[in-house]
Amino acid sequence: MSGFRTRLVSLTRKEFRQLLRDRSNLAIGILLPMVLILIFGYGMSLDVKNAPVAVVLEDASPTAHEAIAGLQLSPAIAPVLLGSMHEAEALMRERKVDAIVRVPADFSRALAAGNARVQLIVHGADAGRATIIQAYVSGALAQAAVRQADRGGGSTGADALPTGRVTVEQRMWFNAANTSTWYLVPGLIVLIMTLVGAFLTALVMAREWERGTLEALFVTPVRPVEILLAKIIPYFAVGMLGLALCLLAARFLFAVPMVGSLLAVVLSSMLYLIVAVSLGLVISSVTRNQFLASQVALIATFMPSMMLSGFLFDLRNVPTAVRVIGHVLPATYFMDLIRTLFLAGDVWPLIWRNCAVLVAYAVGLLLLARAVTRKSLD
Amino acid sequence: MTDFLLRVANLCKKELLAIFKDPASRVILFVPAIMQSLVFGYAATYDLSNVPYALLDQSRTGASTELIAHLDSTGVFHRVATLRTQADIREVIDTEKALLVIQIAPNFEQQLGAGQPAAIQLILDARNSNTAGSAAGYVSAVVERYNAELRMRAGAPPAPLTVESRAWFNPNLETRWNLLPGLIAALSMLQTLLLTALSVAREREQGTFDQLLVTPMSPLEIMIGKALPPVLVGLAQSTLILLVALFWFGIPMAGSLATLYTGLVFFTVASVGIGLSISAVSANMQQAMLYTFVLLMPMMLLSGLTTPVRNMPHVLQLITMANPLRFAIELVQRVYLEGVGLSTVWHNLIPLSIIAIVTLPLAAWLFRHRLV
Numbered sequence: 001m002s003g004f005r006t007r008l009v010s011l012t013r014k015e016f017r018q019l020l021r022d023r024s025n026l027a028i029g030i031l032l033p034m035v036l037i038l039i040f041g042y043g044m045s046l047d048v049k050n051a052p053v054a055v056v057l058e059d060a061s062p063t064a065h066e067a068i069a070g071l072q073l074s075p076a077i078a079p080v081l082l083g084s085m086h087e088a089e090a091l092m093r094e095r096k097v098d099a100i101v102r103v104p105a106d107f108s109r110a111l112a113a114g115n116a117r118v119q120l121i122v123h124g125a126d127a128g129r130a131t132i133i134q135a136y137v138s139g140a141l142a143q144a145a146v147r148q149a150d151r152g153g154g155s156t157g158a159d160a161l162p163t164g165r166v167t168v169e170q171r172m173w174f175n176a177a178n179t180s181t182w183y184l185v186p187g188l189i190v191l192i193m194t195l196v197g198a199f200l201t202a203l204v205m206a207r208e209w210e211r212g213t214l215e216a217l218f219v220t221p222v223r224p225v226e227i228l229l230a231k232i233i234p235y236f237a238v239g240m241l242g243l244a245l246c247l248l249a250a251r252f253l254f255a256v257p258m259v260g261s262l263l264a265v266v267l268s269s270m271l272y273l274i275v276a277v278s279l280g281l282v283i284s285s286v287t288r289n290q291f292l293a294s295q296v297a298l299i300a301t302f303m304p305s306m307m308l309s310g311f312l313f314d315l316r317n318v319p320t321a322v323r324v325i326g327h328v329l330p331a332t333y334f335m336d337l338i339r340t341l342f343l344a345g346d347v348w349p350l351i352w353r354n355c356a357v358l359v360a361y362a363v364g365l366l367l368l369a370r371a372v373t374r375k376s377l378d
Numbered sequence: 379m380t381d382f383l384l385r386v387a388n389l390c391k392k393e394l395l396a397i398f399k400d401p402a403s404r405v406i407l408f409v410p411a412i413m414q415s416l417v418f419g420y421a422a423t424y425d426l427s428n429v430p431y432a433l434l435d436q437s438r439t440g441a442s443t444e445l446i447a448h449l450d451s452t453g454v455f456h457r458v459a460t461l462r463t464q465a466d467i468r469e470v471i472d473t474e475k476a477l478l479v480i481q482i483a484p485n486f487e488q489q490l491g492a493g494q495p496a497a498i499q500l501i502l503d504a505r506n507s508n509t510a511g512s513a514a515g516y517v518s519a520v521v522e523r524y525n526a527e528l529r530m531r532a533g534a535p536p537a538p539l540t541v542e543s544r545a546w547f548n549p550n551l552e553t554r555w556n557l558l559p560g561l562i563a564a565l566s567m568l569q570t571l572l573l574t575a576l577s578v579a580r581e582r583e584q585g586t587f588d589q590l591l592v593t594p595m596s597p598l599e600i601m602i603g604k605a606l607p608p609v610l611v612g613l614a615q616s617t618l619i620l621l622v623a624l625f626w627f628g629i630p631m632a633g634s635l636a637t638l639y640t641g642l643v644f645f646t647v648a649s650v651g652i653g654l655s656i657s658a659v660s661a662n663m664q665q666a667m668l669y670t671f672v673l674l675m676p677m678m679l680l681s682g683l684t685t686p687v688r689n690m691p692h693v694l695q696l697i698t699m700a701n702p703l704r705f706a707i708e709l710v711q712r713v714y715l716e717g718v719g720l721s722t723v724w725h726n727l728i729p730l731s732i733i734a735i736v737t738l739p740l741a742a743w744l745f746r747h748r749l750v
Contacts, residue, residue, distance in 0.1 A: 028672055045689040045690070067539070117541075127556055134551075142539065144539075169497045171500065172502050295410075302674075307417075317425060318423060340474075
């Protein structure tokens with residue numbers, strides 16, 4: 001047992017030294033997390049604010065002006081008054097405005113008659129943004145119409161009717177202000193853990209395979225388990241450093257609340273880091289060359305954990321086949337876990353379920369890595 | 379001159395052989411591009427198709443049942459639980475059984491009958507604020523339809539104002555339509571950048587680069603010979619993704635292929651320039667890969683692929699000026715969806731050219747000065 005420990009300690013020390021010697025490792029361990037934190041916190045946002053919307057008033061009556069005034073109230077929209085449809089369409093083609101609202105010449109007459117129409121044209125190149133703008137513009141115009149109808153007294157007869165209307169009072173749990181930063185920043189932890197764990201490990205191990213230094217190690221008294229552990233420990237440490245940076249930034253830079261316990265966040269991140277590192281080990285043992293290992297790691301980690309883990313696109317709404325692929329990725333379970341811990345709190349049934357899956361992945365991948373590494377001894 | 383072309387052609391041939399002689403790297407350079415564009419094409423949707431909800435109907439009246447029937451008939455909302463008390467709400471939301479809970483108060487029908495506004499409570503799980511926002515929008519739309527029906531039944535005129543909405547360039551507002559053209563540039567950059575960065579670094583690590591330098595080839599010839607093969611690989615990958623977008627997803631292309639490929643050539647050359655520069659400053663493959671990655675992630679995130687550039691703060695928007703992907707995505711999306719010509723998107727070629735003009739000579743210079 002003591003032989004195990006001395007061998008492990010000296011091997012680990014060697015790995016640490018190797019890690020620290022090369023500045024490019026620190027770039028990925030420290031610089032990249034910091035850059036990503038700033039981008040995620042400040043740069044990425046799906047919220048629509050001050051979207052330029054062209055307003056063409058072909059009816060210059062006060063009624064029409066008033067109907068449009070509601071648009072100004074919405075923080076999502078910045079209306080720009082234009083003289084003609086021609087002008088508006090030109091701006092839209094140049095993508096200078098996101099939408100055109102056209103109030104036709106007979107608007108006030110039609111409104112009095114109860115059948116006014118307003119034309120809304122959105123730029124569809126960014127579908128998500130266009131949908132939001134559509135909802136805001138329609139909502140603002142509908143409200144303005146109701147206000148005017150109300151002021152018109154009972155003349156339209158609407159108030160005299162024996163029926164009320166249903167209104168919706170909505171409450172956003174866990175993210176009352178509904179800012180996307182709050183869900184993007186916890187997602188960042190998933191991305192960083194995946195990168196540092198899988199990418200760095202896959203690369204470093206593949207290098208040893210390619211150069212044959214791993215075989216050289218095998219002829220020494222060290223056992224494969226010790227080599228694997230010594231490889232894992234330094235990258236694990238780098239990953240934890242990345243986690244610490246993320247947590248500090250989430251707390252102090254972006255004021256993302258952490259409703260759940262810090263201990264649960266740290267423990268589950270450690271668990272996921274083990275999964276990511278093991279994934280890296282498997283990739284490197286299977287490919288055994290740096291070029292392939294880095295391409296596989298790139299394809300298997302970065303894009304999927306961004307596109308398929310529920311980070312951006314909700315897995316509830318994708319076709320079944322894609323949902324299945326998403327649920328094969330360990331990142332999906334960690335994403336669910338970390339977001340819940342940050343925003344919803346310690347929801348134990350959910351924590352146990354996701355942690356159980358991650359433990360299964362960790363054990364499975366480590367055994368696989370061990371099996372693939374041992375085979376090379378033959 | 380013929381010597382020049384011959385030497386470049388020979389080096390290109392050798393490089394292409396080095397890339398493609400290994401069957402595994404043949405697979406890795408082309409299969410993932412197709413797979414990823416297929417999977418991501420399906421994954422990319424902000425539309426809701428399946429919203430599990432729980433109902434807490436304390437009124438249990440005809441009106442509340444009718445309203446809920448409207449919700450169920452959309453096919454988007456699926457009731458997963460019927461709650462008895464307010465205390466049950468927390469559990470279904472916390473454990474993600476339901477994305478939202480609709481609570482209808484006991485006096486719902488009375489209020490409605492008395493001509494008053496009757497509120498329903500909507501409690502949403504906003505862990506994914508995007509989904510929550512859309513779901514709230516869907517519920518509001520259903521409620522508005524129900525209101526219109528109530529008015530009609532009561533003999534009131536229909537709503538005095540209707541908004542006629544239309545979308546240019548993407549009539550059904552599908553997220554996929556803007557993601558896939560973006561992927562034509564983004565996915566190919568991921569792999570070509572890595573491929574290029576490794577090409578010189580690997581030779582340096584194996585010592586063959588020094589041998590290359592003692593041949594009669596000039597640094598310029600070496601650089602062109604090293605740059606052309608990855609450019610070809612990048613364009614081939616883009617073509618595969620373009621084919622998936624066109625024929626699998628059937629997204630109509632409004633612009634011309636010539637304009638699209640002009641943009642792609644500029645873009646690929648610029649990315650290869652960056653790759654070669656990384657390659658030239660790295661001492662070994664590992665460094666080249668790590669530096670590539672450190673550049674790649676911010677370039678992807680600040681490209682406008684997943685979140686719009688316009689939403690970024692001013693400082694970051696300035697930084698995106700150095701990002702070739704940002705201009706390529708804008709160009710490809712506009713040519714593909716809006717059908718604009720070079721006269722509209724030519725300004726995107728300027729930053730791409732500048733990046734190429736800076737990085738390629740830099741790489742060539744670094745090749746030579748590394749030896750000394």
